[in-house]
Amino acid sequence: MSSSDPLLNDPYGWIDRYAADLHQAARTLARDGEAARVSDEAVAQLLTAAIRLYYMKSDVEERTFAPIIREQTDPLTATEVLTAVSELLRALRLGPMELALWFRRRPDERIDDVEERNP
Secondary structure, X not given: OOOOOOOOOOOOHHHHHHHHHHHHHHHHHHHOOOHHHOOHHHHHHHHHHHHHHHHHHHHHOOOXXXXXXXXXXXXXXXXXXXXXXXXXXXXXXXOHHHHHHHOOOOOOOOHHHHHHHOO
């Protein structure tokens, strides 16, 4: 990180600096069957923080970006994602019907693209 890096003096710049390390550590722990080494509370805090930041960046900034890193080796599976989504819904006492009601077009998706896929 150079001295001209704008995140250097940002009190939240550490998030960008440590995100890759956190990602790699979580991947290694999961691969090695060692996820129990991280407390449930820590995982809940991380997931809550990530969801809050993603919501703010997508809805408030009216844009979107890939919420999951597409890795060539050891990619996140549909089972992993849907397990988390199911528990997130359950945590707020929501079900698939509420998800269907909230499901929407992405803010940056053009109407032409949607109509082209769904004539």
